[in-house]
Amino acid sequence: xxxxxxxxxxxxxxxxxxxxxxxxxxxxFIITPNHLSDCLRAMDLVxxxxxxxxxxxxxxxxxxNQEELFRFREHFADFWQDQPLLAQDDAPPKTLxxxxxxxxxxxxxxxxxxxxxxxxxxxxxxxxxxxKSSMDFSKLxxxxxxxxxxxxxxxxxxxxxxxxxxxxxxxxxxxxxxRRSLRRGLQHGGEIVAPxxxxxxxxxxxxxxxxxxxxxxxxxxxxxLLFLHSLQKVWPSxxxxxxxxxxxPVSQHLAENDFGRAWNLVLASGANWSGxxxxxxxxxxxxxxxxxPASASRAVVIVVSDGWDRGAAxxxxxxxxxxxxxxxxxxxxxxxxxxxxxxxxxQGMSQALPHLDYFxxxxxxxxxxxxxxxxxxxxxxxxxxxxxxxAEACEAGQAGTTT
Amino acid sequence: xxxxxxxxxxxxxxxxxxxxxxxDLAMGVFLAIKLGKPLFLxxxxxxxxxxxxxxxxxxxxxxxxxxxxxxxxxxxxxxxxWNYAKQLLSLRLAGDAAPGREALEDVFGPxxxxxxxxxxxxxxxxxxxxxxxxxDELDRADEEFEAFLLELxxxxxxxxxxxxxVGSDTVPLVILTSNRTREIHDAIKRRCLxxxxxxPSPEKELQIVRAKAPGIDERLARDICQFMNRLRQxxxxxxxxxxxxxxxxxxxxxxxxxxxxxxxxxxxxxxxxKNRQDLRRFQDGIAGYLGAGALE
Numbered sequence: 001x002x003x004x005x006x007x008x009x010x011x012x013x014x015x016x017x018x019x020x021x022x023x024x025x026x027x028x029f030i031i032t033p034n035h036l037s038d039c040l041r042a043m044d045l046v047x048x049x050x051x052x053x054x055x056x057x058x059x060x061x062x063x064x065n066q067e068e069l070f071r072f073r074e075h076f077a078d079f080w081q082d083q084p085l086l087a088q089d090d091a092p093p094k095t096l097x098x099x100x101x102x103x104x105x106x107x108x109x110x111x112x113x114x115x116x117x118x119x120x121x122x123x124x125x126x127x128x129x130x131x132k133s134s135m136d137f138s139k140l141x142x143x144x145x146x147x148x149x150x151x152x153x154x155x156x157x158x159x160x161x162x163x164x165x166x167x168x169x170x171x172x173x174x175x176x177x178x179r180r181s182l183r184r185g186l187q188h189g190g191e192i193v194a195p196x197x198x199x200x201x202x203x204x205x206x207x208x209x210x211x212x213x214x215x216x217x218x219x220x221x222x223x224x225l226l227f228l229h230s231l232q233k234v235w236p237s238x239x240x241x242x243x244x245x246x247x248x249p250v251s252q253h254l255a256e257n258d259f260g261r262a263w264n265l266v267l268a269s270g271a272n273w274s275g276x277x278x279x280x281x282x283x284x285x286x287x288x289x290x291x292x293p294a295s296a297s298r299a300v301v302i303v304v305s306d307g308w309d310r311g312a313a314x315x316x317x318x319x320x321x322x323x324x325x326x327x328x329x330x331x332x333x334x335x336x337x338x339x340x341x342x343x344x345x346x347q348g349m350s351q352a353l354p355h356l357d358y359f360x361x362x363x364x365x366x367x368x369x370x371x372x373x374x375x376x377x378x379x380x381x382x383x384x385x386x387x388x389x390x391a392e393a394c395e396a397g398q399a400g401t402t403t
Numbered sequence: 404x405x406x407x408x409x410x411x412x413x414x415x416x417x418x419x420x421x422x423x424x425x426x427d428l429a430m431g432v433f434l435a436i437k438l439g440k441p442l443f444l445x446x447x448x449x450x451x452x453x454x455x456x457x458x459x460x461x462x463x464x465x466x467x468x469x470x471x472x473x474x475x476x477x478x479x480x481x482x483x484x485w486n487y488a489k490q491l492l493s494l495r496l497a498g499d500a501a502p503g504r505e506a507l508e509d510v511f512g513p514x515x516x517x518x519x520x521x522x523x524x525x526x527x528x529x530x531x532x533x534x535x536x537x538x539d540e541l542d543r544a545d546e547e548f549e550a551f552l553l554e555l556x557x558x559x560x561x562x563x564x565x566x567x568x569v570g571s572d573t574v575p576l577v578i579l580t581s582n583r584t585r586e587i588h589d590a591i592k593r594r595c596l597x598x599x600x601x602x603p604s605p606e607k608e609l610q611i612v613r614a615k616a617p618g619i620d621e622r623l624a625r626d627i628c629q630f631m632n633r634l635r636q637x638x639x640x641x642x643x644x645x646x647x648x649x650x651x652x653x654x655x656x657x658x659x660x661x662x663x664x665x666x667x668x669x670x671x672x673x674x675x676x677k678n679r680q681d682l683r684r685f686q687d688g689i690a691g692y693l694g695a696g697a698l699e
Contacts, residue, residue, distance in 0.1 A: 030593060038438055045437050046410070046430070053410065056430040064444065064592035066583075066599050182487040186510070189498060236546055239585055252586050273452050281638075292543070292584045295474065320678070322640070 011198065013048075014040060020079050026062035027071060028265070035061060049081070067269075076127065133365035136338060149259065151365055152223070155231040159372045160234025163205055205375075206295040207231070207238045208327075210286060213266075214244040214277040214392050220335045220362065222263070224304045227368060228260055229254045242266060243282035249290065267385045277308055279348050280315025299327035300375065304362060306336050309348025317351035324355035333371060337361030344393060353390035405438055406463070412446020415684050420458035422451065423603070423610045431598040432459065441577035443592055446600035452580040453539055453691045455600075460535035467575065468526060469537040471519040472544035478551065482561055483522045511565035512660040522561055522569065529571035534580065541591075542581040550589050556594045601643060605632045611645060616652040627652050630663060633692050635676070639684065643675045650674045665689055 017039055021031045038061050048058045049115050055076050063072050134153075140148060180196040213221040221242065228240045232254050240251045253265035283303075291299065301323055309316050324330045332352060336342045338361055344353055353359065358374060361367045407413045413429040413436075422584045432455075435442035444452045458653040460467035470481055518526055524536040541549070555561065556577065560570030579595060581587055603611065605628040612624045631648050643651075651674040660667055668689050 032593065035593075038440070041438060042434055045434070053426070053430065056427045059427070060431045060434050060596040060598060064443075064589060064595075064597050065586070069599060091436060179487060182491055183485070186487075186494065189494060247585055252589065278618060284638070285639070290584055322680070391541065 013043065015131075020075075021062075023075060023079060024072070027075065028268070029062060029068060029072070029256065030064070050066060055080075061400075072252060076242070128335075133369065135365075136208045136363050137223045137335075138363075148223070148365065149226060152227050152368070155229030155369060155372055156227055159231065159233050159375060162376045163235060167247070186215045204237065204298060205235075206292070206299045207235065207302065208299060209238065209289065209302045210247070210282070210285075210303065211240065212244070212279075212303075213241050213242045214308075216263070216308060217304075218305075220304065223368075224362065225250075225254065225258055225263065225266065229259045240284060241290070241293040243277070243279070243286075245278050245282075246286045247290075248283040276347075277305075278311035279305065279307075279309040280311040280319050282322060283316065283319035287319060287326070291323065291326055293326065297328060299328045300329045300331070302331040302333065303352075304333045305348075306334055307332075307346055307349030307352065309351075309380055310349075313347060314351070316348050317355070320352045324357075329357045330355065331358045331360060331371070331374075332356050333360050333362035333367075335361070335363040338363040344389065350390075350393070353393070356390075358385065359389050407433065409433070416462045417455075417458055419616045420462045421611075422455060422458040423607055423614070424455070425607070428455070428598055429602060431596050435578075435596050436576060438546065439574040441595040443579045443581070443584050443587075443597050444593035444600055445581050445597070447602070447642060447644055448582050449646035450600045452600055453537065456535055456580075459576070459578070460537075462650060463533070463535065463576070464625050465533045465535045466674055467535050467537060468520050468527070468575075469539060471539050472541050472548070474543060474545060476544045476548050480519055481521050481548065481551075482519050484517045484519065485511070485565075486517050490515050494534045497641040505671060507517060513566070516563070516566070521555060524575045525559060525561060525569055525571050528559075528573050528575050529569070529638070534575045536575045538577065538579045540582060541587060542584045543578050546588070549591055553590055553594070556591065566696075586636075586671040601644075602635055605629055608632070608645065612648060612652045615649045616656050618657050619652055623655060623661050623663065624652065624671070626663040627655070630668075632687075632693055637684075637688070639681045640678050641681060647675050663693060665693055668693065 017036065021036055025031050039058065042057050042061060043054075046053055048054060055073075058076065059069065059072060063069050072351070137148075151319045178194045181192050184194065185192040209224070211217075211221050211224050211228070225240070225242070228238060231390060232240070232251065238251065239249070240254055241247050241249050248269050248306055250266045250269060253269060254262050256262035256265060291301070320330070332348070334342075334344075337359075359370055360374070361373060407416050409424055410429045410433050413433045414424065414426065417429070417432070431442050431444075434440065444455065447599055456469075458469060483572060493510060493515075516522075520536070524534050527534045539554070548676075550593055558570070559574050560568050562568045579591075603606075608628040608631065609624055612619065616624070627648060631643065635642050651671060654671050654674050655663075655667070658667065658671070669686070672682060672685060673691075676685055
């Protein structure tokens with residue numbers, strides 16, 4: 001009798017578990033059949049006496065990072081609250097949690113692009129077939145996207161190839177590789193016929209990119225992420241982050257093959273789009289949690305932002321100072337440099353400038369190419385040296401005071 | 404030692420080893436033991452991820468095999484390597500006595516194989532010696548190494564081209580840790596149970612301090628834990644973890660203190676922070692942490 005009741009409960013529980021898994025999958029959790037069978041086995045082990053224990057058990061099995069943990073708890077509370085834990089009903093999955101932030105941001109991007117498109121029609125006309133590399137990203141038309149994408153991809157591939165060539169171009173510092181020499185010698189009965197040498201590998205660049213995706217930067221952020229998406233394919237160690245009020249790692253989303261899908265994942269990743277930009281805090285967060293000290297000598301940090309910081313005064317300068325000390329090169333790409341009249345006088349920018357190695361424009365394909373070139377170590381960038389621009393601005397009495 | 408058969412038993416077992424945890428972590432450990440799945444632990448530095456594996460191995464009576472990850476870690480340091488010098492010597496010896504061909508087939512045998520931690524774990528298991536395998540700070544290793552781990556974590560076997568596949572019937576208890584300086588690939592996490600270790604509550608930390616700094620004054624221990632709790636709510640570059648609390652507690656015991664005052668905090672601040680910016684900020688805030696009602 002007890003056995004059959006148990007079976008009945010197990011049956012309905014399995015159904016409820018399946019429905020719960022459906023719901024989690026809809027929110028981009030990766031739940032495989034293996035996970036489910038583990039869950040069912042674990043239920044037997046842990047028992048169903050305590051709701052908390054049941055939740056902890058599912059957490060261990062189904063969650064794979066801290067962000068997911070919070071979302072999981074929401075889903076859990078919502079799903080298992082409405083019904084008694086062992087209820088018979090077949091628990092239809094609920095609708096997805098609405099995500100206003102990303103949705104709003106998505107519309108921002110499309111609205112900006114649409115309106116830009118109208119401007120474009122007036123000035124350039126509809127018959128344009130080739131996107132010029134000097135055209136500002138914000139003036140691109142939606143149908144040009146594909147063409148730009150392929151150009152960006154080509155650029156990233158080229159960069160990846162050049163970066164990896166760096167390790168092979170070693171001329172000196174040769175050392176006998178005893179292990180390999182002996183091993184090769186085995187073929188000749190232990191005689192070392194051709195010794196093998198070992199050359200010091202030039203450190204691989206570790207690229208970190210921090211992209212501003214607040215309202216004013218949405219279009220440029222989109223294009224830089226597009227570039228990162230391609231770069232990550234040829235240079236897999238690239239780490240990408242987006243920030244507005246806080247910093248969110250997005251490398252995993254960018255690993256998606258299709259950029260459209262990757263972009264949607266970035267939008268849904270919980271980054272706060274509508275709020276102001278707190279750069280100081282985001283950069284501190286980056287320094288504290290993500291910048292690996294071991295890679296400092298090989299690290300290249302790239303910030304893509306217009307520098308409009310709403311955070312506490314002074315924090316930004318401190319953070320940039322720290323990051324600057326712990327990387328080989330620190331880049332800042334600013335779309336506002338498209339205008340000759342632009343002066344870096346806003347609070348965030350003027351604090352960051354003295355710590356930058358390079359302060360470069362980024363608003364069209366040409367500037368992106370220049371940036372790639374400088375990343376490979378080429379090009380004369382004296383003109384774009386951050387500290388030099390800062391010194392000039394100070395002389396002109398335009399830069400704010402820094403900490 | 405017998406395996407724990409409930410979450411409570413896990414909590415109790417770890418507590419006997421001086422490791423105090425909540426039922427959420429205990430649940431992860433319990434399921435890892437019972438389901439034979441690796442346990443992936445993430446958390447800030449110094450919250451006791453590595454310590455957990457050590458205590459677990461000790462309490463389960465298993466051998467602890469530790470693989471510390473670093474950039475450039477490769478198969479020959481993590482899994483196996485051939486003992487070239489020995490191979491060469493035996494080739495020379497064999498060359499004098501017998502035809503070389505036979506000897507050549509022999510030099511890729513188990514006696515010429517140097518086991519590194521991962522192979523060591525699998526071989527120990529196949530010989531009936533249970534192990535706890537700790538793969539520490541996986542976020543420091545390269546992506547290539549992560550990809551290699553995929554085979555190991557799903558099948559617990561290693562393929563050596565010259566010799567064949569080495570596997571075992573039983574599965575080692577695998578603990579992976581990460582400080583989260585970068586995201587670990589989803590494919591790894593999917594094969595593991597996941598747990599995020601947070602800073603302990605002041606009550607839990609008090610238990611830990613009492614256990615790890617024997618002879619500490621009760622009031623001092625309580626002061627330290629509350630002080631640390633306040634400290635962690637502030638935004639330091641490197642927030643002090645439990646490891647720092649313990650260093651500090653032990654230092655204060657050595658100094659024969661029975662309570663905290665601004666003077667002693669200032670003198671011993673180097674136990675808590677290892678960074679100029681943080682030290683400066685802390686120095687300015689000491690009064691606030693000790694201030695009215697702070698330690699009541």
